[in-house]
Amino acid sequence: MAMVNPYYPIPIKIKKIIPETPTITTFILDGKPMQFEAGQFMELTVPGIGEAPFTPSSSPYADDLEFTIMKVGRVTSSLFSCKEGDTVGVRGPFGKPYPLDKFRGKEIYIVGGGVGFAPLRSLFLALLHNIKDYKKLYIRYGARTPEDIVYRRLLPEWENTKGVDIVLTVDVGNNSWKGNVGVVTVILDDIPVDVAKSPAIVCGPPIMLKFVTQRLIEAGFNHDSIYLSMESNMSCGIGKCNHCRIGEYYVCKDGPVLTWDEIKHIEEPFV
Numbered sequence: 001m002a003m004v005n006p007y008y009p010i011p012i013k014i015k016k017i018i019p020e021t022p023t024i025t026t027f028i029l030d031g032k033p034m035q036f037e038a039g040q041f042m043e044l045t046v047p048g049i050g051e052a053p054f055t056p057s058s059s060p061y062a063d064d065l066e067f068t069i070m071k072v073g074r075v076t077s078s079l080f081s082c083k084e085g086d087t088v089g090v091r092g093p094f095g096k097p098y099p100l101d102k103f104r105g106k107e108i109y110i111v112g113g114g115v116g117f118a119p120l121r122s123l124f125l126a127l128l129h130n131i132k133d134y135k136k137l138y139i140r141y142g143a144r145t146p147e148d149i150v151y152r153r154l155l156p157e158w159e160n161t162k163g164v165d166i167v168l169t170v171d172v173g174n175n176s177w178k179g180n181v182g183v184v185t186v187i188l189d190d191i192p193v194d195v196a197k198s199p200a201i202v203c204g205p206p207i208m209l210k211f212v213t214q215r216l217i218e219a220g221f222n223h224d225s226i227y228l229s230m231e232s233n234m235s236c237g238i239g240k241c242n243h244c245r246i247g248e249y250y251v252c253k254d255g256p257v258l259t260w261d262e263i264k265h266i267e268e269p270f271v
């Protein structure tokens with residue numbers, strides 16, 4: 001694959017659009033112009049509107065690049081008006097990947113909230129690709145309501161995969177929901193992994209990161225084994241513009257995933 005200039009977006013067509021929830025949609029692009037590793041992010045450009053950072057939700061081993069995106073503002077609303085066949089731009093990858101070599105042979109405890117399942121799906125698929133290298137994969141995921149659960153179309157297959165254990169919860173149920181009700185920490189009361197040896201990987205809204213981190217610390221996970229996806233305003237993506245600073249870190253370059261050990265001295269890390 002040719003060297004790509006990280007400053008220039010590569011044009012790429014949208015191959016397929018899959019609505020996941022009323023506010024979250026997966027965009028499958030037609031190919032993968034650059035390689036990436038799980039945890040790295042890219043800048044997605046809507047021509048004439050602007051760009052925003054997103055972590056691919058597809059496996060690094062897949063042929064097409066996918067992003068699962070929540071509609072929140074200017075760039076994401078424009079993306080939601082795109083149709084299959086439209087062209088967007090992508091540049092990257094940026095940031096550091098998850099240290100998968102450190103995870104080998106271990107139980108992996110993954111905790112997601114809302115659209116935070118998107119980057120975690122990429123990690124999960126990368127782990128699944130070499131599932132024999134890991135002891136067991138645990139996913140704990142919370143959404144606002146049953147309609148807000150992303151990847152419902154894919155969950156039955158994942159739930160039936162040997163070596164995978166998935167538990168879901170919703171903040172507010174409905175008549176047909178028979179599962180857990182309550183914020184994601186309600187399904188973290190009983191943590192079935194060897195906490196002293198396992199990595200915990202968390203992605204979700206800042207408030208969720210805060211409470212899940214508290215719970216994981218209380219449960220006994222090592223501070224340098226709690227991996228948190230940090231969101232911050234980004235511009236250049238390569239450590240030049242200062243937009244993404246959290247404490248002494250450039251989230252674009254030193255992150256976007258940082259461990260609790262790295263950020264615990266920062267006064268308000270989850271804003």
Ligand SMILES: Cc1cc2nc3c(=O)[nH]c(=O)nc-3n(C[C@H](O)[C@H](O)[C@H](O)COP(=O)(O)OP(=O)(O)OC[C@H]3O[C@@H](n4cnc5c(N)ncnc54)[C@H](O)[C@@H]3O)c2cc1C
Pocket residue numbers: 041052053054055056067068069070071072073074075076077115118119230231232233234256
């Ligand atoms: C490394 C990284 C990876 C990311 N990966 C993903 C991903 O896989 N999927 C995804 O959907 N998003 C992801 N995000 C968040 C995404 O970058 C923002 O949602 C996006 O920049 C919003 O752009 P916008 O122009 O649509 O909104 P703006 O016009 O910039 O913002 C409009 C309003 O929405 C609010 N807002 C912005 N972001 C969010 C948010 N995330 N949640 C709630 N309100 C928000 C702002 O405070 C503002 O009030 C990621 C962010 C980072 C830093």
Ligand code: FES
Pocket residue numbers: 233234235236237238239240241242243244245250251252253
């Ligand atoms: S986005 Fe420019 S320094 Fe991080």
